[in-house]
Amino acid sequence: MSSEIKWKDVLNLNSWVVRDYYRLVSSVNSLEPQIQRLSDEQLREKTTELRSRLSQGETLADIQAEAFSVVREAARRKLGMRHFDVQIIGGAVLHDGCIAEMKTGEGKTLVSTLAAYLNALTGDGVHVVTVNDYLARRDAEWMGRVHRFLGLSVGLIQGGMPLDERRQNYNCDITYTNNSELGFDYLRDNLSHNKDELVMRWPRPFHFAIVDEVDSVLIDEGRNPLLISGEDRKDAARYPVAAKVAELLFNGAHYNVDLKQHSVDLTEEGVALAEMILETNDLWDENDPWARFVTNAIKAKEFYRCDVQYIVRNGKAVIINELTGRVEERRRWSDGIHQAVEAKEGLEIQADSVVVAQITYQSLFKLYPKLSGMTGTAKTEEKEFLKMFKMPVIEIPTNLPNIRQDLPIQAFATARGKWEHVRAEVESMFQLGRPVLVGTTSVENSEYLSDLLRARSIPHNVLNARPKYAAKEAEIIAQAGRKHAITISTNMAGRGTDIILGGNAKMLARGILEDNVLPFLTKEPLNTETEGVSLSQKAFSKIKLEPSSLALLAKAALMAKYVQKSEGNDWSVQKAKSIVLESIEMSDIFEIEELQMRLEEEAESYPLLPVIALAYLSVLKDCELHCFNEGNEVKKLGGLHVIGTSLHESRRIDNQASSNCKHLRGRAGRQGDPGSTRFMVSLQDEMFRKFNFDTEWAVRLISSMTNDDIPIEGHTIVKQLLGLQINAEKYYFGIRKSLVEFDEVLEASQVQRKHVYNLRQLILTGNGGSSTELILQYMQAVVDEIIFENADPQKLPRKWNLGKFLDEFVWIGGKLLPESLKEVKEEDLLSSVDQIKGLDSIDVDSFSLPNLPLRPNSFRGYRKKSSSLRRWLSICSDDTAKRGKYTGTVNLLRKYFGDFIIACYQDRVDNSGYDYAHIQKIEKEVIVKSLDRFWRDHLINMNRLSSAVNVRSFGLRNPLEEYKIDGCRFFISMLSATRRLIIESLIQFWSKNVVFEEIFTS
């Protein structure tokens, strides 16, 4: 009863919030007539005006309604899309740092322009983060037109982009990127040794981000660590041997696998056989450790399948992301798994990786002072978003009711039966002319179905991680909504992909231009590698081009040929393509009349760009008409039909269907279009194996009762299947929940990372003074540490270990120290200490311990004086140290020896003959390198710790607490070791003047 009331409250709350946003909508609407009257020029000037109003003290809230109506108008003019009222609400939700849940196809891409524009006005940079390169590029090109039109700069980050280009793009007002590029850029910046290598906007790289498909980024992939790894080659030879061993061992006899846990267990026979083959007495022998390699090789054999989890390309095993279906060039499986896979495939073994930097998406995005997100499915994760990111989820109503038809699931006994039916359904749709999108979960499956269709001569396109297909992604998707289009896709055409019924006119027009102009611009052969990709081309109706378009196309081709010949240009395909692209962009910026004017003006200098631009505009008009008509035709036929071929086990608890299915479904019936979806599964699908669900009996039973070609729709077995799906989700939910708790503890390491990275940035970007000051602080800290180890302020000085202290101090100070200090004996120090016990005021500038050597007098100059004063103040007010009766005495020891070593150091540096800049360069490098070295070790330790903690959880202690405590301990000792290394390296350097590199190679 009570829970029902609560539930209602929540519902009400959401509609209440949405209702509240309508006030903003009405102000945006009321501004519209006046904004619509502005000329393009005046509209663009609005940006300058809003910016100056901000600088005069108005807030973003003050200008929000006006900014939104400016964007709405710009989008209407440049994209032909006017933000619907619900989209205005979506934009406001984003601006408020919340998650906007809008159903698939509702136009989230357009929504993001509102908040992006408004927040970019401050000039601090806005990041729009999508889930892959394709979407980032699409959105930057598509939505970028609105922003550029309004005078903002738009950047795009893509995989493989060089550093200086990245830097330029991060400096733009709005930067489109994908989550993994963003993460790697952040990590890479924090490994760089030079200010010039930084690509983000330090010291404040993060300001505001809009994360598209936010549930996927922050929840599904949220805890996947991004790793940057260094190299370690010492075990490379073991992998191929282990792979051979794995081949000789058999599942069931020599080892057992647990699919669910992803683990393997060697049996006694297995161990014996492996030891015999490897001629070792003990697989776990520390000096000759084989166990890890053998189990990895078995895992590679059992769990990692080519074309499912990875593909082999250019001699490398490249991971396919199971969620997105895309290849992940730079990711490698950790703990030697990747090498084991390489060995299995007979590839060259890449170096063993050692983690040098890592971060999870969740930690990464917490670095933004303001974060927002959008997705079609977030309400189910609301609690998690609130807890982890303090981001509420606001459900936004749809613009038009959804009329998509979700047909009931069909279950088949055998996989063969299922695929046969998928083929039949595709075929019947093809005959009707309805476009079909078939989703598969692996490259393997997509190609299997492709073969079935080819055997029946049904033209179709395949979209999967293989490079030849992936390169054509945009083109394939542009065509996927056309009449007769059959598209088979792995999860790639999942989230975010927009399939337009009748086809995407812009892409088609671009294609036509490229087909006609490129051959004249370059002598290089155009992509021959992609043969067979555009299989379905021949099924499409030909786009009818008007005579005027044909004439312009011919003119463009002729001009291209002419320019290429007369200029002697030898352009690459890449360059030729970029020329076409540039022309298309030009057609965006200028009106036709202006293009024609340019044509005449530049007649002397081969007006290639305007000619292509004009041809494009004309072709585009034909394409638009064609797509519009074909779109209507397709709508009459019933719109896009989506076929799902498995219930991909999702990581989400959801009563109806998993999120992946939902997103696949969402490709049909967009923006109120008609459409339908159907899921077909078989009892032999991987999902059932994974959950040890014994389906063999059912397969046998059903095949004996029926012919396995008949779907068992609506049967109890289907209900059971769905039950199973929910179980699968519960299982993952459980895993995730424990991960969340674990992650909260990992927060500790987040603080640590922040500390280290901030320090690095301070050193790299700060002025020279900051590193020198840091070094002096470190010297004092190092001295303090050895003093505290040997002098307990609660004990009598007679009980102190002053001899040991002197030894250590002299050892650290080494050749920097004058002989007189090295000769000081324990008794001398003790008697000196006895004399100062009663002292309560000192002369900070020239303090010295009685009867002990004077330090070099190098604190001359205001800066040095004030720095020494600061150090003394911080010693006196240090409340972290242990206190006791003799605290005052200990403090004076800290002062004397701290000053002494610092003075010696400054003396030596001042007399080195180097100039200030050179000295600082050395100091900076020593700090950064030492920091990196220890941080890397620390990460390895933390990783080890987390696995050790898992083991310990069998005991009575709370593993998470343990982890936290140990983690802090590790971190503190890491920092202290780093300080020590920095100081020792510097002192060593200045005393011997060794060549700098030697410090780190020794």
Ligand SMILES: Nc1ncnc2c1ncn2[C@@H]1O[C@H](COP(=O)(O)OP(=O)(O)OP(=O)(O)O)[C@@H](O)[C@H]1O
């Ligand atoms: N205001 C509008 N007027 C006209 N068309 C619109 C408008 N907003 C969006 N659209 C169209 O709706 C389609 C879907 O848009 P979009 O891909 O941004 O949806 P989405 O919500 O991001 O979906 P997904 O969840 O699949 O990512 C696009 O073709 C877009 O052109």
Ligand SMILES: [Mg+2]
């Ligand atoms: Mg989208």
